[in-house]
Amino acid sequence: ELKVEQNPLFLSMQEGKNYTIYCNYSTTSDRLYWYRQDPGKSLESLFVLLSNGAVKQEGRLMASLDTKARLSTLHITAAVHDLSATYFCAVFTSGTYKYIFGTGTRLKVLA
Amino acid sequence: DSGVTQTPKHLITATGQRVTLRCSPRSGDLSVYWYQQSLDQGLQFLIQYYNGEERAKGNILERFSAQQFPDLHSELNLSSLELGDSALYFCASSRTSWGTGELFFGEGSRLTVL
Numbered sequence: 001e002l003k004v005e006q007n008p009l010f011l012s013m014q015e016g017k018n019y020t021i022y023c024n025y026s027t028t029s030d031r032l033y034w035y036r037q038d039p040g041k042s043l044e045s046l047f048v049l050l051s052n053g054a055v056k057q058e059g060r061l062m063a064s065l066d067t068k069a070r071l072s073t074l075h076i077t078a079a080v081h082d083l084s085a086t087y088f089c090a091v092f093t094s095g096t097y098k099y100i101f102g103t104g105t106r107l108k109v110l111a
Numbered sequence: 112d113s114g115v116t117q118t119p120k121h122l123i124t125a126t127g128q129r130v131t132l133r134c135s136p137r138s139g140d141l142s143v144y145w146y147q148q149s150l151d152q153g154l155q156f157l158i159q160y161y162n163g164e165e166r167a168k169g170n171i172l173e174r175f176s177a178q179q180f181p182d183l184h185s186e187l188n189l190s191s192l193e194l195g196d197s198a199l200y201f202c203a204s205s206r207t208s209w210g211t212g213e214l215f216f217g218e219g220s221r222l223t224v225l
Contacts, residue, residue, distance in 0.1 A: 033213050042113065042201070043154075045213040088154065090214075097167040097208050099144065101154040 002027045004091050006102040014110050016078050021105045023072040023089035030067045031092040033099070034074055036085045043088065047074075079109045114138065117202050117217035125225055129190040132220045136183055136204030142166070143185040144205070144214060145177055149198040160185055161208040192224045 003026040013019050023032070034046040047056040049065035049072060056063050060083065062075045072089055089102040114137035124130055136143050145157040156169035160179035171177075174192075179185040189196060199221050203214035 031211070035213075035216075040199075042218050043203075043214075043216040045215070048213050050211070094209065097159055097161070098156055098169065099203075099214055100156060101146075103153045 002029075002091060002093050002096070002098070002100045004089060004100050004102040006087075006089060006105050008105060009103060010106050010108075012108045012110060013076075013079050015080055018078065019076050021074040021076070021087055021107075023074070023091075023102050025070050025072075025091045025100075025102075027093060028067070028070075029091045029093050030065070031094075032065050032072045033090040033092070034063050034072070035088045035090065035101075037088065037104075038085050046087075076107075079107075081109050081111050083107060084109045113215040113217065115202060115204050115215050115217035117200075117220050119220055120218060121221050121223075123223045123225065124192060126192055126194060128192050128224075129188065130192065130222065132187040132189070132200055132202075132222075134185045134187070134202030134204075134217060136185070136202075137215055140204035140206050140215070141183065142205045142208045143179055143183070144203045145171075145185070145187050146201045146203065147198045148201060148219075149195075152198075154201065157187070159208070166208050189222070192222075194224050197222055197224045 032049045035043040047063040052067040116135040141162045146154040157171040159167040177187045199219045203216045
């Protein structure tokens with residue numbers, strides 16, 4: 001059974017700082033997604049990574065995928081308060097038709 | 112607005128009761144996924160349908176069932192409800208069932224079992 005783990009689970013950081021969230025998964029996959037969820041709200045798609053070495057950037061967020069290491073990273077550059085949210089990675093495994101979500105990383109950016 | 116519609120948004124009921132949650136996918140999307148998110152928990156995959164057929168099952172309890180209708184809307188039925196079933200239930204849709212695109216999530220149905 002596919003397992004998707006994120007670390008850290010909680011992250012409190014100062015505005016202006018950089019940090020990276022890690023997403024590890026247990027079986028072969030080359031399809032990984034990042035989502036953002038604000039408290040009590042729905043999930044918003046951030047990035048779609050569909051091949052080894054894929055890198056996507058949007059504003060202060062950059063996501064990458066290393067399928068050989070079964071690892072994706074979400075890098076935050078010069079954090080601002082508006083980035084405070086919970087971030088989830090999700091992995092799709094061919095043949096199972098499932099998107100399995102990670103445990104989530106709750107990010108709090110302090111002014 | 113993701114284009115995925117879920118009703119009801121909030122539901123309060125008693126233990127032992129049965130409820131039905133409804134989901135209309137984005138126009139053109141053939142796949143519907145159901146997830147359960149308990150308080151401070153991640154998203155647990157329940158079940159997936161593609162064009163009316165069940166494609167994948169997760170940790171869905173036997174008390175829960177779902178279906179996708181010819182017009183592609185889906186319903187999740189929860190019966191013999193227990194306190195632990197209180198959660199936010201999300202429906203998501205995608206164009207295909209082979210993971211080439213992201214999921215688009217509805218606003219969720221918040222179920223409270225008293």
